Amino acid sequence: xxxxxxxxxxxxxxxxxxxxxxxxxxxxxxxxxxxxxxxxxxxxxxxxxxxxxxxxxxxxxxxxxxxxxxxxxxxxxxxxxxxxxxxxxxxxxxxxxxxxxxxxxxxxxxxxxxxxxxxxxxxxxxxxxxxxxxxxxxxxxxxxx
Amino acid sequence: xxxxxxxxxxxxxxxxxxxxxxxxxxxxxxxxxxxxxxxxxxxxxxxxxxxxxxxxxxxxxxxxxxxxxxxxxxxxxxxxxxxxxxxxxxxxxxxxxxxxxxxxxxxxxxxxxxxxxxxxxxxxxxxxxxxx
Numbered sequence: 063x064x065x066x067x068x069x070x071x072x073x074x075x076x077x078x079x080x081x082x083x084x085x086x087x088x089x090x091x092x093x094x095x096x097x098x099x100x101x102x103x104x105x106x107x108x109x110x111x112x113x114x115x116x117x118x119x120x121x122x123x124x125x126x127x128x129x130x131x132x133x134x135x136x137x138x139x140x141x142x143x144x145x146x147x148x149x150x151x152x153x154x155x156x157x158x159x160x161x162x163x164x165x166x167x168x169x170x171x172x173x174x175x176x177x178x179x180x181x182x183x184x185x186x187x188x189x190x191x192x193x194x195x196x197x198x199x200x201x202x203x204x205x206x207x
Numbered sequence: 208x209x210x211x212x213x214x215x216x217x218x219x220x221x222x223x224x225x226x227x228x229x230x231x232x233x234x235x236x237x238x239x240x241x242x243x244x245x246x247x248x249x250x251x252x253x254x255x256x257x258x259x260x261x262x263x264x265x266x267x268x269x270x271x272x273x274x275x276x277x278x279x280x281x282x283x284x285x286x287x288x289x290x291x292x293x294x295x296x297x298x299x300x301x302x303x304x305x306x307x308x309x310x311x312x313x314x315x316x317x318x319x320x321x322x323x324x325x326x327x328x329x330x331x332x333x334x335x336x337x338x339x
Contacts, residue, residue, distance in 0.1 A: 103289035107280045114280050118253035118290060120317035150243050157236040158251055170286070185253035185317015188278075 101163045112192045113169055120185035129189060131175045139164035172197035231293030246323040252295045253317035262312055270298045271319060
């Protein structure tokens with residue numbers, strides 16, 4: 063609903079911003095599609111002994127998420143199922159994405175896969191990955207003959 | 208070392224204010240469903256705990272606000288970041304048929320569920336015309 067008439071300057075500005083949005087969409091900058099290639103977005107924290115990977119997975123149950131580590135690559139995959147609608151039920155707005163995802167994150171060093179821990183709280187997944195003992199830098203003593 | 212701690216202590220209120228101002232506010236993605244007798248709103252707000260949700264109704268505008276406490280990982284450095292931490296806020300204009308008194312909210316796995324029952328339709332009153 064147009065509440066008030068726009069003056070020519072406002073109309074031009076509105077045109078310009080619309081054009082900018084279109085261009086952004088075409089060239090991918092700041093567009094939503096950019097995100098779809100890498101879902102979920104991850105943040106990685108590290109020190110010399112372990113890595114923490116966090117990602118936002120709202121609406122998932124811990125059972126819907128699979129985590130594995132192989133060859134220094136962390137794999138997170140899962141599925142968010144759509145809400146099943148009964149008769150006479152309908153969407154007015156549908157922005158939340160559903161479906162399967164799989165994401166690979168390369169670790170900075172070899173991981174001790176038995177020591178990997180994952181916590182899921184308020185839709186945020188936190189994975190702690192300890193560095194493999196064999197991969198840790200070792201100080202070599204020089205023996206005097 | 209001691210002086211450093213002191214300086215941070217003194218600057219804390221101002222830093223907190225700055226932090227509040229600088230913190231990003233995101234618009235959560237929502238689904239709005241209409242069922243027979245209710246409207247259901249689902250909003251993705253990862254990182255928000257139950258006590259950090261604020262829901263206000265002013266006239267016809269329902270506003271949801273979720274505050275996220277950033278988690279600091281002691282002894283770790285942020286090596287790679289693809290997403291930012293921020294609060295969530297979004298407003299909705301309610302239609303007249305929503306029963307304002309019966310709105311319910313639950314939070315599960317970072318998704319806010321708002322259930323808004325429809326008000327019983329006003330019973331049409333029959334007005335009989337009296338014959339004078």
